[in-house]
Amino acid sequence: MKARVVALVSGRGSNLRALVTAIDSGRCDAEIAAVVTDRADAPALDFARDRGFPTRVVPFAKGDDRVAWSATLANAASEFSPTLIVLAGFMRVLAPTFIEQFTDRIVNVHPALLPSFPGHDGPAQAIRAGVKLSGCTVHLVDTGVDTGAILAQTAVPVLPDDDAESLHARIQLAEHVLLPAVVHAIATGTIVLASPRTSLARIDALAHLTVPGLDERGA
Ligand code: GRF
Numbered sequence: 001m002k003a004r005v006v007a008l009v010s011g012r013g014s015n016l017r018a019l020v021t022a023i024d025s026g027r028c029d030a031e032i033a034a035v036v037t038d039r040a041d042a043p044a045l046d047f048a049r050d051r052g053f054p055t056r057v058v059p060f061a062k063g064d065d066r067v068a069w070s071a072t073l074a075n076a077a078s079e080f081s082p083t084l085i086v087l088a089g090f091m092r093v094l095a096p097t098f099i100e101q102f103t104d105r106i107v108n109v110h111p112a113l114l115p116s117f118p119g120h121d122g123p124a125q126a127i128r129a130g131v132k133l134s135g136c137t138v139h140l141v142d143t144g145v146d147t148g149a150i151l152a153q154t155a156v157p158v159l160p161d162d163d164a165e166s167l168h169a170r171i172q173l174a175e176h177v178l179l180p181a182v183v184h185a186i187a188t189g190t191i192v193l194a195s196p197r198t199s200l201a202r203i204d205a206l207a208h209l210t211v212p213g214l215d216e217r218g219a
Pocket of ligand 1: 010016
């Protein structure tokens with residue numbers, strides 16, 4: 001069954017584009033039901049509008065009540081009856097009430113190999129720590145910050161002359177492959193999201209993933 005995806009975005013939207021490209025090319029058995037953002041100026045929103053996806057803007061202003069804002073956001077998402085909510089560069093912490101409303105139906109892509117380097121600036125944290133491998137993680141969202149069950153990861157090298165920006169760019173190449181693959185795996189039942197245990201029974205099906213562009217960059 002096609003996953004009905006509501007994508008939550010705050011920024012550039014390269015992961016949203018990658019997901020849409022994968023859907024268009026038949027690599028991801030999903031449809032974008034809507035794109036919801038907290039930022040009216042997000043380039044991801046322009047892309048969504050250009051593509052004709054339904055959109056909603058639920059801004060969060062300094063001092064706003066997070067629970068009330070999360071409830072408005074949940075209503076906006078619910079309007080589109082999602083089977084899956086994908087945080088594709090969504091930069092705000094959701095209130096537990098939002099998570100509970102969509103238990104086991106929210107996934108996030110994070111630019112580090114969790115549980116290392118959660119929260120903001122995963123690539124900068126990796127550079128500061130001097131690790132030689134970093135990567136991306138797609139995980140289930142729970143009420144913690146980047147603490148939900150890990151669904152899949154891709155490692156990329158950290159090269160000697162990397163800064164946070166160059167490392168993040170390399171990690172994003174991996175994200176753009178991994179996120180659509182995980183959404184497809186969920187849509188087709190390869191990954192089953194069900195509490196209390198998320199079934200990773202056939203996660204090895206993702207092991208064949210290749211990341212275009214990685215070889216030329218020293219991988
Ligand atoms: C990605 O690196 C993702 O891991 C993080 O935010 C970034 C969003 O990038 N959560 P984009 O907006 O998809 O280009």
